[in-house]
Amino acid sequence: MNKKINKDHLETFKNNGSVFVKSLFAKEDIEIILEEIKLWTKFSPAINRNGAIFSAHDLLLQNLSIFSKSALSIVLRNDVINFVKSYYKSDIILSKIEYREQLVPKVEMPIHSDFGSSVSFMIYLNGVEDKFGSTYCYDGTHKLNHEKTKINISEFEITKANGEEGSTLVFHSNVLHKRTTTHLKGRKIIWFTFQKLSKNVRINKTLFSRESLANLTKKQQLILGISKKDNISEEFAEDLICDQLPNEESLSFVESKILLNALYKRIFIYFKTKVRRFLNILSPKL
Numbered sequence: 628m629n630k631k632i633n634k635d636h637l638e639t640f641k642n643n644g645s646v647f648v649k650s651l652f653a654k655e656d657i658e659i660i661l662e663e664i665k666l667w668t669k670f671s672p673a674i675n676r677n678g679a680i681f682s683a684h685d686l687l688l689q690n691l692s693i694f695s696k697s698a699l700s701i702v703l704r705n706d707v708i709n710f711v712k713s714y715y716k717s718d719i720i721l722s723k724i725e726y727r728e729q730l731v732p733k734v735e736m737p738i739h740s741d742f743g744s745s746v747s748f749m750i751y752l753n754g755v756e757d758k759f760g761s762t763y764c765y766d767g768t769h770k771l772n773h774e775k776t777k778i779n780i781s782e783f784e785i786t787k788a789n790g791e792e793g794s795t796l797v798f799h800s801n802v803l804h805k806r807t808t809t810h811l812k813g814r815k816i817i818w819f820t821f822q823k824l825s826k827n828v829r830i831n832k833t834l835f836s837r838e839s840l841a842n843l844t845k846k847q848q849l850i851l852g853i854s855k856k857d858n859i860s861e862e863f864a865e866d867l868i869c870d871q872l873p874n875e876e877s878l879s880f881v882e883s884k885i886l887l888n889a890l891y892k893r894i895f896i897y898f899k900t901k902v903r904r905f906l907n908i909l910s911p912k913l
């Protein structure tokens with residue numbers, strides 16, 4: 628039987644701005660999702676950004692529901708919807724659902740807030756611990772105005788993500804958080820976000836990729852019906868911070884590794900074909 632996110636978790640979330648739930652999603656469900664997206668987690672050319680793309684040194688599948696109906700069904704599980712609706716006391720909208728696979732080790736992401744008031748879930752598909760990049764959330768900091776309040780961060784308790792596959796971190800976008808140094812690559816997550824449904828949250832935010840919206844000018848955003856109030860750029864704080872950090876391996880290095888692998892594969896196939904032909908010539912014909 629599936630574990631459920633409940634009222635106790637909601638109380639913790641309200642107080643702390645985050646809650647970590649071990650094994651919230653069943654291992655069997657996760658295996659099905661990974662099987663469904665297996666075909667897509669390769670760098671074949673993405674059409675209209677549908678397919679695997681690079682983002683902040685991760686392999687990224689945006690709009691995961693296109694690739695995995697099982698992912699969508701667990702994200703829209705009753706207990707999950709009820710949790711978020713009870714928090715907002717309002718109707719809600721799923722504004723993001725994506726799969727991320729970390730391709731390279733990464734340096735620590737410093738403490739920051741993503742701002743806003745959305746509720747995100749991060750399902751750790753292959754578990755989480757410090758060396759794979761754990762997220763630490765500073766309890767209660769979601770209630771602060773980070774632009775005006777000076778704080779001593781050491782005074783705050785920390786909620787740490789640490790658990791087996793299916794474990795899930797739920798966090799408020801305004802909570803202060805950081806990601807530990809990732810010594811080992813390979814972390815796989817599903818990251819989905821809900822927002823309170825209001826006239827300021829437009830459906831087109833869910834129809835276009837977040838990265839492509841961020842690159843638009845204010846004039847272009849207005850043409851799509853996205854108001855200045857939406858402040859798209861703040862929503863991309865995490866991606867932008869990722870891009871600015873010095874990385875142990877550059878994106879071009881990752882790309883060149885993939886290109887090299889493709890080249891080795893071609894050379895191998897070329898010689899294999901030649902050897903086969905040569906053996907066919909040598910072998911007596913029937």
Ligand SMILES: [Fe+2]
Nearest residue numbers: 740741804865
């Ligand atoms: Fe962040």
